Amino acid sequence: MTDKKLIYLDNNATTKVDEKVLEVMLPYFSQYYGNPSSIYEFGGKNQRAIKEARETIKDFFGARSAKEIFFTASGSESANMAIRGILNADKSKNHLITTKVEHACVLNLYKQLEKEGYNVTYIGVNSDGELNTEELYAAVNEKTALVSCMYANNETGIIFPVEEIAQKVKSINKDTKVYVDAVQAAGKIKLDVQNTDIDMMGISGHKFHAPKGIGSLYVKSSVLLSPLVIGGHQENGKRAGTENVPFSKRIKR
Amino acid sequence: MCLLVKELRDKLENGILSRIYNARLNSSAYNRVPNTTNIGFEYIEGELILLNLDDLGICASSGSACTSGSLDPSHVLKAMGVPFTALHGSIRFSLSRYTTEDEINYTIEKMPEVVNKLTALSPFQKELKELRERKGIV
Numbered sequence: 317m318t319d320k321k322l323i324y325l326d327n328n329a330t331t332k333v334d335e336k337v338l339e340v341m342l343p344y345f346s347q348y349y350g351n352p353s354s355i356y357e358f359g360g361k362n363q364r365a366i367k368e369a370r371e372t373i374k375d376f377f378g379a380r381s382a383k384e385i386f387f388t389a390s391g392s393e394s395a396n397m398a399i400r401g402i403l404n405a406d407k408s409k410n411h412l413i414t415t416k417v418e419h420a421c422v423l424n425l426y427k428q429l430e431k432e433g434y435n436v437t438y439i440g441v442n443s444d445g446e447l448n449t450e451e452l453y454a455a456v457n458e459k460t461a462l463v464s465c466m467y468a469n470n471e472t473g474i475i476f477p478v479e480e481i482a483q484k485v486k487s488i489n490k491d492t493k494v495y496v497d498a499v500q501a502a503g504k505i506k507l508d509v510q511n512t513d514i515d516m517m518g519i520s521g522h523k524f525h526a527p528k529g530i531g532s533l534y535v536k537s538s539v540l541l542s543p544l545v546i547g548g549h550q551e552n553g554k555r556a557g558t559e560n561v562p563f564s565k566r567i568k569r
Numbered sequence: 570m571c572l573l574v575k576e577l578r579d580k581l582e583n584g585i586l587s588r589i590y591n592a593r594l595n596s597s598a599y600n601r602v603p604n605t606t607n608i609g610f611e612y613i614e615g616e617l618i619l620l621n622l623d624d625l626g627i628c629a630s631s632g633s634a635c636t637s638g639s640l641d642p643s644h645v646l647k648a649m650g651v652p653f654t655a656l657h658g659s660i661r662f663s664l665s666r667y668t669t670e671d672e673i674n675y676t677i678e679k680m681p682e683v684v685n686k687l688t689a690l691s692p693f694q695k696e697l698k699e700l701r702e703r704k705g706i707v
């Protein structure tokens with residue numbers, strides 16, 4: 317068993333943790349384990365560790381400000397936080413658009429939202445897996461609260477033109493929000509959200525050599541989001557729970 | 570010299586497609602992330618390919634296993650209209666910066682053995698013969 321050959325060609329499922337990433341994380345488990353919210357230096361200095369990590373992720377997204385970056389536990393949580401967060405913050409619209417080829421964390425959430433009374437339009441793809449964007453634009457109307465579109469598909473690797481989609485959607489309805497699931501794009505193509513019309517973007521560390529259990533959500537500063545997990549003041553009140561310092565530290569080296 | 574992820578992916582893809590007559594690329598779209606390829610093997614079961622690859626130490630996946638744990642064919646390939654004959658035999662290979670050329674060479678070498686063995690056991694011999702004839706293979 318142990319000396320069986322291992323050729324790992326399933327990196328869209330998950331990846332090996334980078335040894336250097338692991339090295340930087342380790343001291344935060346048993347040496348610098350203080351709660352970042354504590355008043356004393358031993359805890360409080362971990363605020364700085366998180367602040368640095370947030371800056372790193374800000375640059376990774378190509379975001380304008382570290383205030384636009386939230387840590388989550390996974391790509392699935394990022395999607396749920398974004399989609400639920402938008403819909404809970406503004407209940408005036410009941411139409412949603414997504415694609416037929418999203419990951420289950422988006423698709424099954426939309427199935428649930430349909431049960432809760434939302435109308436969802438699912439956009440198809442052609443035989444090469446490319447999105448029928450014209451069909452998407454034609455579906456946008458004054459009741460459209462949100463469009464979710466993945467950046468790269470986990471099964472085929474096809475890249476969708478998310479920047480163009482966001483721009484076109486906003487030109488049809490400027491109040492429609494756009495969520496991009498970039499879980500399979502992160503680490504493979506350069507992200508650069510700040511000069512786009514994309515409102516929110518989610519990523520997951522374990523898909524690009526960070527550990528499982530850490531993800532991130534970018535939320536443009538102008539976008540109002542209701543929290544999914546309610547409790548303490550962490551993550552600017554948008555996601556309660558004592559911060560995962562070692563993991564945030566190293567979502568990206 | 571290390572080959573880039575994209576070069577290795579292309580090598581794997583071309584290696585498989587040129588050696589296996591009942592293999593088809595499930596998307597030839599140019600705009601793809603550099604590490605992923607999805608190949609359909611006509612008239613055979615993807616799960617059987619994966620189990621045979623597992624015996625050789627090669628980890629890959631089929632859409633069905635990764636999204637639902639069930640044997641339903643992938644909703645992504647279905648949305649693309651991948652023909653029924655290849656839908657159940659589709660495999661995703663996804664590389665990383667740790668993937669080596671030796672690993673890709675080994676996979677290219679083993680894939681025809683695995684696929685030919687399963688193809689010989691397929692109940693669709695008539696269709697496979699027609700496919701060979703269409704491709705000019707005797």
Ligand SMILES: Cc1ncc(COP(=O)(O)O)c(C=O)c1O
Pocket residue numbers: 328329389390391392393419421466468469470497499500520521531
């Ligand atoms: C496109 C896409 N989105 C979201 C996810 C979910 O990420 P996580 O496993 O971190 O929840 C995945 C994982 O397979 C994915 O491929």
